[in-house]
Amino acid sequence: MNNSAVAATALTFEQKLDQLAEVAIRIGLGLAPGQELLMTAPLDALPLARRITEQAYKAGASLVTTLYSDDEAVLARYHHAPNEAFDKAPKWLYDGMAAAFKSGAARLAIAGANPMLLSKEDPDKVGRSNRAVSAASKPAMELITRHEINWTIVAAATPSWAATMFPNDSADVAINKLWDAIFATSRVGGDDPVSLWKKHDDGLQKRAAYMNEKRYAALQYRGPGTDFRLGLSDGHLWMGGGTTAGNGLYCIPNIPTEEIFTTPHKDRADGTVTASKPLSHMGTLIEDIHVRFEGGRIVEARASRGQEVLQKLIDTDDGARRLGEVALVPHSSPIASSGILFYNTLFDENAASHIALGQAYTSCLIDGDKASAEELAQRGANSSLIHVDWMIGSNKLDIDGITADGTAEPVMRQGEWV
Amino acid sequence: MNNSAVAATALTFEQKLDQLAEVAIRIGLGLAPGQELLMTAPLDALPLARRITEQAYKAGASLVTTLYSDDEAVLARYHHAPNEAFDKAPKWLYDGMAAAFKSGAARLAIAGANPMLLSKEDPDKVGRSNRAVSAASKPAMELITRHEINWTIVAAATPSWAATMFPNDSADVAINKLWDAIFATSRVGGDDPVSLWKKHDDGLQKRAAYMNEKRYAALQYRGPGTDFRLGLSDGHLWMGGGTTAGNGLYCIPNIPTEEIFTTPHKDRADGTVTASKPLSHMGTLIEDIHVRFEGGRIVEARASRGQEVLQKLIDTDDGARRLGEVALVPHSSPIASSGILFYNTLFDENAASHIALGQAYTSCLIDGDKASAEELAQRGANSSLIHVDWMIGSNKLDIDGITADGTAEPVMRQGEWV
Numbered sequence: 006m007n008n009s010a011v012a013a014t015a016l017t018f019e020q021k022l023d024q025l026a027e028v029a030i031r032i033g034l035g036l037a038p039g040q041e042l043l044m045t046a047p048l049d050a051l052p053l054a055r056r057i058t059e060q061a062y063k064a065g066a067s068l069v070t071t072l073y074s075d076d077e078a079v080l081a082r083y084h085h086a087p088n089e090a091f092d093k094a095p096k097w098l099y100d101g102m103a104a105a106f107k108s109g110a111a112r113l114a115i116a117g118a119n120p121m122l123l124s125k126e127d128p129d130k131v132g133r134s135n136r137a138v139s140a141a142s143k144p145a146m147e148l149i150t151r152h153e154i155n156w157t158i159v160a161a162a163t164p165s166w167a168a169t170m171f172p173n174d175s176a177d178v179a180i181n182k183l184w185d186a187i188f189a190t191s192r193v194g195g196d197d198p199v200s201l202w203k204k205h206d207d208g209l210q211k212r213a214a215y216m217n218e219k220r221y222a223a224l225q226y227r228g229p230g231t232d233f234r235l236g237l238s239d240g241h242l243w244m245g246g247g248t249t250a251g252n253g254l255y256c257i258p259n260i261p262t263e264e265i266f267t268t269p270h271k272d273r274a275d276g277t278v279t280a281s282k283p284l285s286h287m288g289t290l291i292e293d294i295h296v297r298f299e300g301g302r303i304v305e306a307r308a309s310r311g312q313e314v315l316q317k318l319i320d321t322d323d324g325a326r327r328l329g330e331v332a333l334v335p336h337s338s339p340i341a342s343s344g345i346l347f348y349n350t351l352f353d354e355n356a357a358s359h360i361a362l363g364q365a366y367t368s369c370l371i372d373g374d375k376a377s378a379e380e381l382a383q384r385g386a387n388s389s390l391i392h393v394d395w396m397i398g399s400n401k402l403d404i405d406g407i408t409a410d411g412t413a414e415p416v417m418r419q420g421e422w423v
Numbered sequence: 424m425n426n427s428a429v430a431a432t433a434l435t436f437e438q439k440l441d442q443l444a445e446v447a448i449r450i451g452l453g454l455a456p457g458q459e460l461l462m463t464a465p466l467d468a469l470p471l472a473r474r475i476t477e478q479a480y481k482a483g484a485s486l487v488t489t490l491y492s493d494d495e496a497v498l499a500r501y502h503h504a505p506n507e508a509f510d511k512a513p514k515w516l517y518d519g520m521a522a523a524f525k526s527g528a529a530r531l532a533i534a535g536a537n538p539m540l541l542s543k544e545d546p547d548k549v550g551r552s553n554r555a556v557s558a559a560s561k562p563a564m565e566l567i568t569r570h571e572i573n574w575t576i577v578a579a580a581t582p583s584w585a586a587t588m589f590p591n592d593s594a595d596v597a598i599n600k601l602w603d604a605i606f607a608t609s610r611v612g613g614d615d616p617v618s619l620w621k622k623h624d625d626g627l628q629k630r631a632a633y634m635n636e637k638r639y640a641a642l643q644y645r646g647p648g649t650d651f652r653l654g655l656s657d658g659h660l661w662m663g664g665g666t667t668a669g670n671g672l673y674c675i676p677n678i679p680t681e682e683i684f685t686t687p688h689k690d691r692a693d694g695t696v697t698a699s700k701p702l703s704h705m706g707t708l709i710e711d712i713h714v715r716f717e718g719g720r721i722v723e724a725r726a727s728r729g730q731e732v733l734q735k736l737i738d739t740d741d742g743a744r745r746l747g748e749v750a751l752v753p754h755s756s757p758i759a760s761s762g763i764l765f766y767n768t769l770f771d772e773n774a775a776s777h778i779a780l781g782q783a784y785t786s787c788l789i790d791g792d793k794a795s796a797e798e799l800a801q802r803g804a805n806s807s808l809i810h811v812d813w814m815i816g817s818n819k820l821d822i823d824g825i826t827a828d829g830t831a832e833p834v835m836r837q838g839e840w841v
Binding site: 038039041048051054055058059062063065066067068069070071072073075077078081082084085086087089090093094095096097098100101102104105108110 | 456457459466469472473476477480481483484485486487488489490491493495496499500502503504505507508511512513514515516518519520522523526528
């Protein structure tokens with residue numbers, strides 16, 4: 006192949022950034038003309054935030070408001086604030102966000118935070134601060150988890166994140182590698198990423214429809230360190246790719262996304278599960294998680310690193326030690342085949358089948374968004390301040406679907422769809 | 424003097440920045456231990472915002488939340504958003520800020536915006552956008568103007584602001600000049616800026632006390648293009664320097680501040696006034712303002728540049744063409760003697776005596792914070808969505824105080840206190 010021909014067709018970094026912004030607005034959010042947009046972003050994601058802002062206005066947005074977070078300010082608090090401070094969260098700001106959603110705003114989050122930011126801070130302060138944020142943001146988060154508005158998450162490479170992923174590379178090389186990985190897994194860089202995404206979404210929709218026809222009562226997992234049976238909630242609904250939000254707008258909430266997922270039964274998880282990847286939780290890396298479930302509840306939890314953070318996490322409330330999501334991802338997904346550990350759930354959850362502790366998505370239940378809290382609990386939907394995904398899939402994991410009459414049917418073998 | 428001795432005592436830029444942050448927290452805000460802080464800042468003010476965050480936590484702040492504004496995002500809206508967009512403002516965010524103040528948060532604004540940002544944009548869009556922001560932010564602004572919480576404004580040099588002020592200098596030279604001017608006029612760079620500020624505040628308090636003893640019914644201004652009589656509100660109170668906010672905390676709301684000010688009577692302004700400096704209003708420079716008042720109301724307004732923006736400003740509502748503040752500043756103030764036009768009210772209003780269109784400070788009326796809206800209006804306090812200062816003082820302006828029986832007493836001659 007002629008090199009100059011490659012150069013002529015390859016996109017510049019700026020063009021790829023613009024494509025990613027366009028995918029975020031047109032595919033991720035499906036932003037409606039006249040709609041307001043509330044964006045959150047790390048300060049280091051400023052270049053992508055500006056591209057997204059421009060794409061949003063070009064799509065007819067009335068107003069884009071971006072709330073920037075600053076790692077330095079977070080660390081200043083841990084290093085200088087009084088101990089009592091860590092029970093405080095900006096409830097006024099989360100209530101404001103909930104008000105924005107209720108008045109019609111869409112929600113876009115740029116992921117890119119430093120996964121190791123709080124790894125050296127006092128786990129007690131980290132735990133209390135997380136709990137305060139979870140409690141304060143619950144009304145806003147419920148509008149998100151119930152898909153009442155169109156929302157999406159997209160990623161930007163940041164120096165601290167890149168340094169965690171590629172510790173042996175120079176800063177420049179590391180951030181370029183991370184951008185390349187984000188562009189590739191987010192399906193941008195080619196001729197028509199918007200069409201490519203529509204096709205990919207179609208595939209996920211078909212896979213979810215197949216599982217919904219099957220109506221398995223439970224899934225049975227077998228792999229190294231894992232022998233686990235997980236009941237699905239009554240009237241569960243497998244979802245994947247896009248969804249029509251309560252405000253009528255079609256959005257794809259994660260860019261990238263490779264998973265199909267549903268709501269497990271909070272009282273029906275039994276056996277042992279070993280994580281296949283480390284879990285990066287609010288600045289701490291939790292490694293080699295191994296837990297035992299009885300009647301849906303974690304009764305034993307171990308980790309080779311970050312055990313204290315894991316323990317605080319599952320002690321957040323009663324629902325924090327029960328499951329709120331189960332997701333299936335083939336091991337051949339672009340993220341798994343990249344072989345890269347991203348230290349970020351948005352990517353790593355799409356590299357492997359996973360389960361999530363905490364709050365269930367009521368939209369993964371038939372008529373779940375109209376059901377009362379009591380009815381949801383009766384059908385098995387979990388309730389918690391937290392929602393934390395962790396990876397259990399690998400090319401050594403087999404999954405069976407268990408039908409209502411107890412018959413086992415192979416769903417995945419060695420990490421791939423049967 | 425020995426050069427090495429100078430080098431040993433001169434402060435580095437970082438030390439001065441830290442002093443400015445300390446003055447902002449300890450003198451400007453008087454932040455209480457355990458108090459929450461809500462800060463707003465242009466993105467270019469990040470280094471100062473980080474210093475202030477650190478000083479706030481060292482002073483015992485429980486939580487500092489900074490809302491950053493991005494000029495590029497504002498321009499993207501003007502260049503790409505649909506025309507209808509400009510009547511929209513983030514009411515959810517301003518309501519959130521009001522909720523923060525009501526729940527005990529202090530408020531710090533870092534000034535440093537590009538004064539010329541919107542100078543080339545459609546004045547109709549600028550006017551509608553300003554009006555939407557004024558309406559949406561009224562509940563939050565009222566808590567500020569009524570001094571119900573401790574608040575302050577401090578400045579950071581930004582490249583765009585420096586370029587406006589020093590158009591003939593390189594970017595590096597311009598921003599250094601602006602930082603030097605900010606440090607000098609904000610009284611930092613010496614041994615003990617906190618003590619220096621306490622002494623300066625004392626001087627302003629004494630000047631205000633003198634004017635309060637005099638209890639003038641009106642002020643009479645005479646100077647080039649100005650022949651103007653301004654009645655003061657019934658039971659007015661001259662203020663200057665610090666004030667004890669409704670939450671009991673003593674704060675100095677402007678860093679720097681050189682003025683003493685009170686509330687004029689909204690129905691008692693007559694004659695012609697010529698501005699002595701250009702007015703930089705939300706991105707447009709309004710030059711050579713000349714207005715005529717009758718019975719408190721502007722009946723004629725001219726400007727050699729920006730007349731359309733001026734007209735839209737005074738058309739905001741009925742109170743926008745009446746006066747809500749009158750302030751006296753000696754021409755020898757450090758800002759005036761610097762000879763620099765800052766294109767920023769925080770500084771320029773402290774270089775010259777001025778008046779403000781729009782909302783009155785009820786705290787400049789005896790028992791004003793307890794009075795009903797009807798009572799305030801009866802006493803002469805103006806009400807409006809806007810509050811815009813413009814400079815009328817110079818070394819050619821004479822001001823007399825008019826006592827209740829009509830006697831004229833000299834207050835200022837050629838811009839200086841008599």
